[in-house]
Amino acid sequence: MDTLEVKDTICAISTPPGVGGIAVARISGHQAIEVAQRIWQGRSLAELPTHRASLGTVLDDQGAPLDQAVATVFRSPGSFTGEDVVELSVHGSRYVQQALIASLISAGARLAEAGEFTRRAFSSGRMDLAQAEAVADIIASESKAAHRIAMTQMRGRFSERLRSLRDRLVDLSCLLELELDFSEEDVEFADRAQLLSLATEIKTEVDRLAASFRSGQAIKNGIPVAIIGPTNAGKSSLLNALLGDDRAIVSDIHGTTRDVVEDTIYISDYQFRLMDTAGLRSTTDAIESIGIDRSRRAAERARIIIYVVDSTNPQPIDLPPTDAHILIALNKSDLVAQAPSPAPESNPSVVGQAPSPAIPISAKTGSGLDALKSALAALASEAESGQESVLVTNERHYQALTAASESITRAIAGMSSGLSGELIAQDTRLTIAHLSSILGDIPSSEILSTVFSRFCIGK
């Protein structure tokens, strides 16, 4: 709990800037109802039951009627921030919004800082830090999948997982401390093998959560897809066909595209960031070489590569080793009469990573594009539901998990090499602290000793 903070009453427009049918001003703090009442004509807000709305009139800072409005009162602790909250819905004119805020400030509120409502929700214990961060992610979510992951986190699934890991670590830590306390009496509370297997299990889980970050981040920000292939294969035509827009220049001149052309599409629940790139070929043109360099870098950034082959002129696939998923698109299928030829011979580093069969497409007629889109959606869905039930999407969480993994690894190494219990216990505590930092509750020695007393009777 954030008890040091002075909880003055804050206000802000919570709807997006600009004109809208309705705008909502939110007021939070122990004087929220009193402040709102000063600019309110209508049923007394103090007498309004919690979670109830009432129609009335809001007044400007001169006391003149400003707009007809609906006031909703949420009493502490059953509100978003945990404090008393009043929401005033007014007509969404820019003038009304600005005059309403001016009026609330003259009535005793202060303009809220960015994120302050959610921050108060965190400090009043309404949610932990990971949940508060998820609120920001929900607001920023641009695809159904990004929204779904953020919702899971806001509802506390990720936090539950972390708490359960932490509790098991506290168990472990407790056994280690007991051994330390009684070491002279030669009492064994748990054999080393048992401690080791518990620690290893915890490390595996921490590592799996950390490993989900790449997928989680890609789904949150848009999955990077690089369109790669030789010149004139139809990469830019494919980008345009997928976007349904003349985004990139198309021509039959080899080496048309020089720069990476990027745009986003939505398929199924996912957002993809498509990158059209310069065709791969050996060239003496200095600018084209720079473009090809950029293609290779785009391929490195990508989670999925669409490798475009010209079916009328198939060449061996030439890709540097990559850990991206590779989809092979056999383009210009409209020009080959019979069933499309099998995938051209590929270099071995790629073959192993291209389990899906090549997809015949025509960027010109649009045939096969649905199959290509389905393949993209299937890869995205695999990445989402792959190894983990919750995906890590936040850089801060990822850093903390990585640090937790490092400290538990040291503890495990210590256990297997018979290092002093003191050092192992220290690394275990450090792991607990890293996991706790994600939830925002760094355990003070006081909290830890409370937790410990629950587990270690008589200590």
Ligand SMILES: Nc1nc2c(ncn2[C@@H]2O[C@H](COP(=O)(O)OP(=O)(O)OP(=O)(O)O)[C@@H](O)[C@H]2O)c(=O)[nH]1
């Ligand atoms: N018939 C047919 N022509 C196509 C198809 N896709 C692309 N083309 C033609 O192939 C030529 C090259 O297309 P681009 O999309 O510019 O090829 P690119 O791979 O982007 O080429 P670079 O930018 O030079 O690397 C153009 O003349 C397109 O009209 C297709 O599916 N069928």
Ligand SMILES: [Mg+2]
């Ligand atoms: Mg091109």
